[in-house]
Amino acid sequence: MIYEGKAITVKEIEGGIAQLDFDLQGESVNKFNRLTIEELHAATDALKAQKKLKGLVVTSSKDSFIVGADITEFTDLFAGSEEDLVANNLKANAIFSAVEDLPFPTVTAINGIALGGGFEMCLATDFRVMAPKAKVGLPEVKLGIFPGFGGTVRLSRLVGVDNAVEWICGGAENRADVALKTGAVDAVVEPEKLVEAAVAIINQCNEGKLDHEARREEKKGKIKLNAMESMMAFEISKAFVGGKAGKNYPAPVEAIKVMQKHAGMTRDKAIEVEAKGFAKMAKTNVAACLVGLFLNDQELKKKAKAWEKEASEVKLAAVLGAGIMGGGVAYQSALKGTPIIMKDINQDGITLGLNEAKKLLTKRVDKGRMKAGQMADVLNSITPTLNYGDFKNVDLVVEAVVENPKVKDAVLREVEDAVREDAILTSNTSTISIDLLAKNLKRPENFCGMHFFNPVHMMPLVEVIRGKKTSDRAIATTVAYAKAMGKTPIVVNDCPGFLVNRVLFPYFGGFVGLVRDGADFQKVDKVMEKFGWPMGPAYLLDVVGMDTGKHAGEVMADGFPDRMKHAETTAIDVMFENNRYGQKNDVGFYKYELDRKGKQKKVVDEETYKLLEPVVQGKNEFSDEDIIARMMIPLCLETVRCLEDGIVEDPADADMGLIFGIGFPPFRGGALRYIDDMGVDKFVELADKYADLGPLYHPTDKLREMAKTGKKFFG
Numbered sequence: 001m002i003y004e005g006k007a008i009t010v011k012e013i014e015g016g017i018a019q020l021d022f023d024l025q026g027e028s029v030n031k032f033n034r035l036t037i038e039e040l041h042a043a044t045d046a047l048k049a050q051k052k053l054k055g056l057v058v059t060s061s062k063d064s065f066i067v068g069a070d071i072t073e074f075t076d077l078f079a080g081s082e083e084d085l086v087a088n089n090l091k092a093n094a095i096f097s098a099v100e101d102l103p104f105p106t107v108t109a110i111n112g113i114a115l116g117g118g119f120e121m122c123l124a125t126d127f128r129v130m131a132p133k134a135k136v137g138l139p140e141v142k143l144g145i146f147p148g149f150g151g152t153v154r155l156s157r158l159v160g161v162d163n164a165v166e167w168i169c170g171g172a173e174n175r176a177d178v179a180l181k182t183g184a185v186d187a188v189v190e191p192e193k194l195v196e197a198a199v200a201i202i203n204q205c206n207e208g209k210l211d212h213e214a215r216r217e218e219k220k221g222k223i224k225l226n227a228m229e230s231m232m233a234f235e236i237s238k239a240f241v242g243g244k245a246g247k248n249y250p251a252p253v254e255a256i257k258v259m260q261k262h263a264g265m266t267r268d269k270a271i272e273v274e275a276k277g278f279a280k281m282a283k284t285n286v287a288a289c290l291v292g293l294f295l296n297d298q299e300l301k302k303k304a305k306a307w308e309k310e311a312s313e314v315k316l317a318a319v320l321g322a323g324i325m326g327g328g329v330a331y332q333s334a335l336k337g338t339p340i341i342m343k344d345i346n347q348d349g350i351t352l353g354l355n356e357a358k359k360l361l362t363k364r365v366d367k368g369r370m371k372a373g374q375m376a377d378v379l380n381s382i383t384p385t386l387n388y389g390d391f392k393n394v395d396l397v398v399e400a401v402v403e404n405p406k407v408k409d410a411v412l413r414e415v416e417d418a419v420r421e422d423a424i425l426t427s428n429t430s431t432i433s434i435d436l437l438a439k440n441l442k443r444p445e446n447f448c449g450m451h452f453f454n455p456v457h458m459m460p461l462v463e464v465i466r467g468k469k470t471s472d473r474a475i476a477t478t479v480a481y482a483k484a485m486g487k488t489p490i491v492v493n494d495c496p497g498f499l500v501n502r503v504l505f506p507y508f509g510g511f512v513g514l515v516r517d518g519a520d521f522q523k524v525d526k527v528m529e530k531f532g533w534p535m536g537p538a539y540l541l542d543v544v545g546m547d548t549g550k551h552a553g554e555v556m557a558d559g560f561p562d563r564m565k566h567a568e569t570t571a572i573d574v575m576f577e578n579n580r581y582g583q584k585n586d587v588g589f590y591k592y593e594l595d596r597k598g599k600q601k602k603v604v605d606e607e608t609y610k611l612l613e614p615v616v617q618g619k620n621e622f623s624d625e626d627i628i629a630r631m632m633i634p635l636c637l638e639t640v641r642c643l644e645d646g647i648v649e650d651p652a653d654a655d656m657g658l659i660f661g662i663g664f665p666p667f668r669g670g671a672l673r674y675i676d677d678m679g680v681d682k683f684v685e686l687a688d689k690y691a692d693l694g695p696l697y698h699p700t701d702k703l704r705e706m707a708k709t710g711k712k713f714f715g
């Protein structure tokens with residue numbers, strides 16, 4: 001044994017060739033935590049001290065190779081100064097460079113996922129062989145940073161500027177065939193042949209058939225482009241990537257700037273440039289928010305996993321109502337492998353639901369993501385029906401009929417009699433209280449909410465809503481079914497609108513208030529889109545549908561009359577009363593026309609301004625800051641109330657719900673992190689400036705207390 005640690009062992013395997021193996025004790029995957037980096041240092045020193053070695057193969061004993069850096073260490077690490085971060089990166093890089101400089105040929109055998117720091121480890125060796133199912137890539141930009149263990153230096157020299165830009169700025173996980181074609185790896189071989197292939201490469205180097213020194217020098221030298229070529233490659237990339245990433249996500253363009261800066265430098269100087277650029281990005285609020293988001297997501301996954309242990313198996317599901325939502329639920333369930341019965345009261349509904357599923361599946365086939373035979377299997381696992389014939393075999397039902405408490409009550413009681421006693425019933429209601437819907441059920445313990453978002457196949461969130469009488473088994477089974485459908489479930493407690501709609505309607509309240517006071521709805525949309533929302537509030541209302549918006553708004557107003565009831569007619573009422581439902585009938589705040597690809601495109605409609613005149617009181621110019629404050633304060637305060645009322649378990653659930661459910665700008669981390677970032681005291685101060693606008697703008701006593709004591713929602 002040459003070296004033995006808790007994450008790494010090094011031993012001689014054959015003919016003077018050593019094997020450095022990553023196998024982090026007590027973990028299911030390898031990652032570059034502090035311990036692993038320290039051990040890589042010690043292991044490299046031990047290798048250097050060996051006088052007779054002829055080569056090194058780097059391997060992993062886990063299913064993955066190395067999944068990346070240990071992101072749980074980032075929050076503490078990034079809290080340090082920029083200088084500390086640079087020093088930290090240079091220290092780690094010295095170890096990677098020491099691996100690169102070992103006095104014999106080196107090859108990595110990539111058996112599974114090698115991402116971020118894991119792939120940068122691979123890049124430090126002379127050659128790479130890869131298993132067909134492994135994936136490699138540098139996904140750091142997803143965390144608001146870019147590679148900091150020499151990735152921008154080695155990859156740009158190994159595969160060229162264009163490929164490096166694509167890999168680093170896109171952050172994708174690349175398949176073996178792509179990696180081979182790009183030149184990021186040298187061979188693809190079956191997993192059991194990886195070490196053999198690596199040894200063969202080393203032997204060829206030692207026999208003078210392969211020149212590992214030349215390979216090494218290429219990675220350590222300057223980028224091989226003349227000044228003109230270099231200028232063209234980097235400037236075009238910056239314009240293209242900048243346009244795609246947008247101003248709110250600076251890391252991709254910064255990565256290109258760093259590569260441009262170090263293009264004419266050799267390794268050690270280039271790595272200094274990378275380290276400085278990395279530290280600058282790590283100190284941005286975007287990186288803090290995106291790292292926070294990653295950690296929150298991990299927490300959600302852990303919670304869902306814990307629920308899954310208590311779940312009953314769902315072998316067959318059913319959905320009631322084959323409309324927009326019911327059709328989507330049937331498609332998603334069947335696609336992900338749970339057969340589903342789709343019941344409606346009329347044949348037209350069923351035809352529509354099935355046609356929607358067919359349309360989505362055809363798209364998958366056309367894009368090469370599915371074979372025609374698989375499409376048939378998925379369609380066959382949706383059983384359309386007009387009666388309850390097979391419902392005794394159903395394990396879980398999703399009710400998705402019209403949003404009317406009386407209709408839902410009747411339908412739920414009916415289906416309760418049609419299913420087995422242990423079957424779980426859920427409702428996809430957007431706003432109606434789960435306790436209200438449970439009132440007339442014989443087995444309320446088997447009932448909870450399962451709130452999907454539209455379009456079901458695209459939107460990641462499912463709110464699982466616990467009523468007063470809901471059992472843990474009902475929650476666990478619903479969480480497990482949502483996971484099986486490929487969704488992210490969040491368990492919330494019951495109230496009108498649950499988490500997401502309860503928070504969304506005060507935001508719409510901010511919007512109608514602005515229009516009332518004379519703001520141009522188009523300007524409000526533009527400002528909020530610039531702030532980071534996928535669409536502004538007027539556009540969003542057009543997408544949701546004015547009828548749905550008005551109806552749900554009324555349910556919310558009944559639930560929270562003090563702050564959600566509108567005394568006067570609102571802009572939403574005006575649109576609704578004029579049959580301007582939005583995209584569904586081609587006119588709402590905007591008009592909709594079909595573009596050349598047959599997609600709905602919004603266009604300005606002057607008529608909207610005329611219709612709104614009666615509800616507009618005066619004409620005011622609002623600054624961007626004013627618009628943002630008037631939109632965001634009600635949304636943030638309602639999120640605070642959801643937390644205080646115990647609707648969500650913790651701040652992470654609340655923020656993730658808003659990001660996954662309504663597209664809250666991810667780089668801002670969520671509503672509660674937004675308050676944290678502003679400072680709770682500053683936020684309360686800002687809200688108080690708008691106190692005249694009513695209770696939607698009044699901070700809670702607890703929030704005022706937090707402001708006084710300097711407490712935050714996170715950390």
Ligand SMILES: NC(=O)c1ccc[n+]([C@@H]2O[C@H](COP(=O)([O-])OP(=O)(O)OC[C@H]3O[C@@H](n4cnc5c(N)ncnc54)[C@H](O)[C@@H]3O)[C@@H](O)[C@H]2O)c1
Nearest residue numbers: 321322323324325326344345349400401402403429430454
């Ligand atoms: N559309 C959305 O954006 C959205 C988002 C989240 C949740 N929801 C909720 O999902 C539910 C359904 O909404 P939708 O937009 O799909 O409505 P929809 O009008 O498109 O579909 C409702 C379907 O239910 C059928 N139906 C009515 N009574 C029935 C009964 N007794 N048994 C079986 N089927 C019956 C109708 O024929 C129709 O096909 C509502 O509770 C709604 O609030 C909707």
